[in-house]
Amino acid sequence: MTIFTVIRQPGTNNDLAGAVAEHFASTNYRLNDESWLIATTGTARQVSDILGLSDGSRASGVVIEVASYFGYANPAIWTWIKNNWTTPPNG
Numbered sequence: 001m002t003i004f005t006v007i008r009q010p011g012t013n014n015d016l017a018g019a020v021a022e023h024f025a026s027t028n029y030r031l032n033d034e035s036w037l038i039a040t041t042g043t044a045r046q047v048s049d050i051l052g053l054s055d056g057s058r059a060s061g062v063v064i065e066v067a068s069y070f071g072y073a074n075p076a077i078w079t080w081i082k083n084n085w086t087t088p089p090n091g
Contacts (some may be wrong), residue, residue, distance in 0.1 A: 006051065006061060014060050015058055016059035019058050024040060037060075
């Protein structure tokens with residue numbers, strides 16, 4: 001599967017958290033109140049459409065396809081990425 005980062009536009013009153021929970025209940029990792037990792041097939045546009053971001057009908061934010069990763073974070077994040085990325089790059 002491909003991993004996408006979904007980021008809610010700060011300062012907007014929307015239900016992006018509800019949309020993520022509804023459509024990607026078992027394939028998301030919530031990083032904080034405004035961002036998630038989502039593992040799914042398809043494109044960033046398709047994820048945006050599903051979440052109601054493309055037309056703003058449910059939320060305001062952006063979807064970014066993850067190409068690589070690196071950093072220092074909670075080990076649970078690295079485990080989630082490794083378990084959900086079909087062919088992860090060397091991170």
